[in-house]
Amino acid sequence: MFHNPLKLCTYISFVASSTRGFSKQAQKLVYHEHGTPLRVVSIQNETLDPLDTNEVIVKMLIVPVNPADINTIQGVYPVKPSLPAVPGFEGVGEVIEIGSGVKDLSVGDRVIPDTQHLGTWRTYGKFSPDLLMKVPKDVGLTEISGITSNPCTAYRMLKDYNQLSPGDVVIQNGANSACGQNVIQIAKHWGLKTINIVRNRDDIDKLKTYLKSLGGDFVFTEEELKGILRDPSLPKPKLALNCVGGNSATNLLRTLVNKGVMVTYGGMSREPVQIPTSAFIFKDITLRGHWMTRWQKENKNSTERKTMMNELTELMRAGKLAAPAHKFVTLTNFQEALMNTMSIQGKSGLKYYIDFRQSES
Template sequence: MFKVGVGLGNFTNIPCRFYSPSVKAKKLVFHEFGDPPKVVKFEEEVVPEPKPDEVLIEMLVASINPADINIVQGVYPIKPRLPGVPGNEGVGKVLSVGRNVKSLCVGDRVMPNTENLGTWRSHGVFKETSLMKVRDDIPLVEQSATHSNGATAYRMLKDFVALKEGDVVLQNGANSAAGQHVVQLCHIWGYKSVNIVRDRPNIAELKSYLTGLGATHVLTEEEFRKTELFKSGDVPQPKLALNCVGGKSSTELIRKLAPKGIMVTYGGMSREPVIVPTAMFIFKDIEARGFWITRWTNENRDSEERKTMLCELMDLIKENKLVAPTHKLVPISEYTEVLSDTVNPKGLRGMKYLFDFRL
């Protein structure tokens, strides 16, 4: 039996075989909410045969995002049933399909099409509707980031301000995974980006890296507070500011916005509130907005707008215009060290971790 693949890309004919080999999965599980390095445990299980509407997949890579950490901590708006497997993002390969499955075949590459799928596992059985077939001709790490980091950057640049070529976008946390996507998309679309990062011993190296991605300017928090960049007229005042830090950093972004500018908050890495001076609202008519990619996705899961976005992001990856954020691939056996580093409040690790189940 053969089917022609459909979805985000072109596929050749792939045989659809209905079989279920005996597979033992390695997975991470948490039975209670709390500190990830303490509550997440390693377990193994024999994977059951997929039911008629289910698919058995082998995970290839799975991202470790701040949202995953917040879910384990129990502070995220969406909470899984316990015991749960963390992980919202990743790329897998279909090993077996149930007899009623129509949209997927053995060998297809897939990504989650729902939240809380539980991707921190080597193998799993999932509903057909919880998976999305994706193209298999682009790198796994870049592809894994499209649904969260890439989509977050894309939507924030598209949905709040009608930007045109030469306009300025301001952001803090520019070395975050989403921030690096913002840098690249601004460069691709002809926007100027002013990027704020925290000072660190290798700041020159970080500035050079972000500039290489296409950043127009890169400043430390201290340099940004003192900058005359906008007053001098060398750079137009930004119409859009993107905030993933909060606290004093977000206040500084607000102060630099053009009149009627918009600041979009999508994270709070400092764990401090966003404080907007009253004068910014009254005299500059500034808007403070929020963005959550999970909410947007739930409202647009099957929309043409979402399909267009994902196709465009994957085309940019294929064309080598959009590269993965700084990252490190690690085996699942190193989960304790990875989680400990990820929850470090200093937040200067400067890279995104992904579990690589091929290691």
């Protein structure tokens, strides 16, 4: 992580000083009211009080900026941290100091949040260890920092809603989203075939090539799918994953086998899902929704969750579950990350991460 020896020295000297119990200077993003993120979010200095016996101090390393973070700042997400709040559901950090009563974490451990809303957009945070989950150090930071949202969402949607066997087919729209890319990679690993639907664009061939390189079997634009809906050579999916809504969702549904399932986990078109009555009655289609935040809460200590985390980190370690194309910004450039994430699917096509690795205070 610290490839620059100078930085490593600084880091060691910081740890040495902080473990002596001095207050720690830190920076965080904060909002005092809900509203447009660019208006309500600002940087703030803070002094971390000395540790309690059952606390740890975490130096954040990188945090992904997710649409859910934006919606939470706007006040339109069902998770409502009390105000003023530090944004940020996800991220990865390193434990740099532990209280004398802490048993399950050590200095140097790498951790991610293990609670509904930790507030990760900060250089340093003082947390109770039961809000954190230790993760392996030999997994890429970019990958592991976002593991609890998109990779977990992709994993559960492929596993929980219809029983799939190798060779079975899954169709998804928004296939180039961060989650969509994870769906392709996990499905590939499990021997499932994917039909991936994306919006048309100038460099569509490049995108098709990229999604196929991740393991996608078919990639079609929305218009291309419409043209082949009744084509008998189009394999019939047992599962559809919808993060768009509107006509796009209706078209996914039309491709399904009888007794197929469509799972909605996003609504980028801002249009409702429209279902013809006949799909319910005569095709016996089931419609479900998936919200990873609820699943994590309801399954916090479950075997399924441990199995999932192990399998996902293993895939990341093996290079089979890559982070989406992305850009790092420093904390002071957070507004660029906000702006990008607020636009539908990200105008740049890149996922933004705030990178704290070079911040010293």
